[in-house]
Amino acid sequence: MSKFCTDCGHPQQADERFCQHCGTPVNQKAQKPVNQPMQEQPVHAEQPVQMQQTPPPAPRKPRTKKQKAALAAGAVVLVAVVGSSYFASNYYSAASTMDRFKEAVQNKDAEALTSMMVLENGVEVDEYQAEAFLRLPPEKLAEIMTFEETNGFLWSTNEPLLSIQPHGKVAGVINRHAVIGVPQYVELYLPTESEVEYAFSLNGASLGTSGATESVSAGPFLAGNYLLDSTFSSDYGELTASEELTLTSASREYQSHYIEPDMDYVIFSLPYDDPNATNVVINGHEIPFNERSSETVKVGPLPLNGSVSVKAVATYPWGTLESEEIAVSESLQPVTISHLTEDQRSEVGELALAYAEQTVEANANQDASFIKDGTEALKTKWQDNITDMIERNRMYSGQLNEIQLMTSASRVTGDGDTSKLVIPASLHFYEASHLAAEPKDPEEFVSEGYLTFAYNADEGTFSVDDYSYRDETFETEPDLILAGSETYHESIPVQVVEKVEEEKEVSSTATDQDIETFIENFRQDYEYALNEKDFSFVQSYFESGSAIYREYDEYIHSFDDTYYFFEFLEDRVTSVEQTGENTYKVNTAELFDFHNHVNETWRYTRTKSYILKIKDQQLYIDRIDMMTDDITEV
Known part of the structure; x- marks a missing residue:
């Protein structure tokens, strides 16, 4: 029932x-009982028949609020579980992961990339790797992010550096897809100098430090454009360098990268030999100059980016001086030393000006005693010059307009107490040099040369020791210009013409002394002719129009404007022989130095044979033959 x-x-x-x-x-x-059959009753015509019906179910008891809430919660949970499962399955699918990955790249969202990317070996991708990935050029990213299904996975087709594959499960049930990156490895090859320590970082993440080793290995990383920061340290300075390091290899092998820091071993060089230069100071280290050389020993490695500065130090009789700070920027680093303090620079300038004024007076008065501020050796040299002027019947008139000194280009010669200071100088005159019988015709004249100063340690003063001419204009700009007095001095004629002529006028025969004096005068005038490029100094020693006259005229005028200087050291007559009624053979021994424009000095040792003749009671040189010629570099 x-x-x-x-x-x-x-x-x-x-x-x-x-x-x-x-x-x-x-x-x-x-x-x-339900649906029991009804009992039959007698049927009477006058009474209707009544059917017995099944009684209805009793009314349902209403649910409590708690029961209803429980039922509602259960329904919600059921719907949520079903919905979440569907959503998660779709969210972590390969297609959805690819879309979210592309969106994160487009938005430059490194943090979002870290949540969906991992390397093939399971290493999580951190934010600095994601940032490096986003720094790849847009066209490179576009190539990498073109995916195509292969063997059930999505692979980047143009550059197979990424794939989208299942990577674990969500809630232990739903497959989770991730962007899988091909790991990148790099081998950093280093310079092998043992004196350098290295430290490296990629995008700010340290790769550690290294000493004397050939390479440093690093990885794995996500493909990307990394910022490689390198620090190189030595005893002489530190160099920090940054460079981009692009890692986009699908080989899964180490990629070689050579570190080439802007560092090198350095030699410090002075523009001129300066035996007084003691050392170069770098970060407290004193680097000596090689003995009697303008260069130091090789030191380093040193950064060549200008971050390290040095000073050169030298000790002279007039004091210890040092250069200004010099930034190191090349392997052969020039340094210059200030040879004078400001007070000494002014002192030397005034001394040079006084000396130049005194030379004008000495020339005009033909008296070397006017040279007050020169050394005794210089005064003697001036007396010889003036004697030569008198003998050649030459006169001088002129004035000093100004002097220009290039103290920044000064150099020091000699060693210790014998050291001398050499300064390029430009002396500006208004002058005329002429024969006594000739009219004066003064004009502007600039004498380029080198003023040499000696120092008296006992007195603590400088004096002018020499002035040597330079037959070309200095390229260095003057840094000290002083005005002259512009006082005009004029020579007083001296009756020396007859005396000069007597030296050349001889009888049909000449004594050995006459001939020796003739040769000595020729050599002295020849030195002037060569240095001044002026044939007139020696033209009277040759017969006009002769072959040797034309030869020496052409030779003296063949010198160009390149600087040179002849310095005759010895001229000696070794023998005199009369070979005919009016002819003589004279043998000589000659020694001179030739200074060229590249600061080279060559010494010539020669023997010659001069053939002289007497014509109209005048001695002439008819021929000069070279006997021996020895040349050595000084």
């Missing part, structure tokens, strides 16, 4: 004591 729950109306089995649907206890005695 079927029965129903009196609370919810759910069908029940006969032996059940509780409703399996709502849990209501079942009262078996209270149960009434």
Whole structure:
């Protein structure tokens, strides 16, 4: 017999004591049969027949609020579980992961990339690697992010550096896809100098330090454009360098990268030999100059980016001086030393000006005693020059307009107490040099040369020791210009013409002394002719129009404007022989130095044979033959 729950109306089995649907206890005695057949009653015509009906189920008992809430919560949970499962399955799918990856790249969202990217070997991609990936050029990123399905996975086709593959599960049930990167490895090859220590970082992440080693290995990294920062340290300075390091290899092997820091071993060089230069100072280290050389020993390695500065130091009789700070920027680094303090520079300038004024007076008065500020050796040299002027019947008139000194280009010669200071100088005159019988015709004249100063340590003063001419204009700009007095001095004629002529006028025969004096005068005038490029100094020693006259005229005028200087050291007559009634053969020994424009000095040792003749009571040189010629570099 079927029965129903009196609370919810759910069908029940006969032996059940509780409703399996709502849990209501079942009262078996209270149960009434359902659908029992009706008892037949007598049928009377005058009474209607009444049918017995099945009684309706009892009314359902209302659910409590707690029951309703529980039912609602269960339904929500069921819907949420089903919905979440669907959403997660879609969110972590390969297609969705690819879309989210492209969106993060487009938005330059490094943090988002770290949540969806991993390297093939399982190493998580951190933010600095993601940033390096985003720094790749846009066209490179476009190539990498073109995906195509291969063997069930999405692979970047143009550059196979990325793939989208399952990578773990979500809630242990749903497949999670990730962007898998091909790992990048790099081998940094270093200079092998043992004196340098290295430190490296990629995008700010340290790769550690290294000493004397050939290479440093690093990886794995995500493909990207990294900023490689390198620090190189030595005893002499530190260099920090940055460069881009692009890693986009699909080989999964180490990529070689050679570190070439802007460092090198350095030699410091002075523009001139300066044996007084003691050392170069770098970060407290004193680097000596090689003995009697303008260069130091090789030191380093040193940064060549100007971050390290040095000073050169030298000790002279007039004091210890040093250069200004010099930034190191090349392997052969020039340095210059200030040879004078500001006070000494002014002192030397005034001394040079006084000396130049005194030379004008000495020339005009033909008296070397006017040279007050020169050394005794210089005064003697001036006396010889003036004597030569008198003998050649030459006169001088002029004035000093100004002097220009290039103290920045000064140099020091000699060593210790014998050191002398040499300064390029430009002396500006208004002057005329002429024969006594000739009219004066003064004009502007600039004498370029070198003023040499000696120092008296006992007195603590400088004096002019020499002035040597330079037959070309200095390229260095003057840094000290002083005005002259512009006082005009004029020579007083001296009757020396007859004396000069007597030296050349001889009888049909000449004594050995006459010939020796003739040769000595020729050599002296020849030195002037060569240095002044003026044939007129020696033209009277040759017969006009002769072959040797033309030869020496052409030779003296063949010198160009390149600087040179002849310095005759010895001219000696070794023998005189009369070879005919009016002819003589004179043998000589000659020694002179030739200074060229590249600061080279060559010494010539020669023997010559001069053939002289007497014509119209005048000695002439008819021929000069070279006997021996030895040349050595000084």
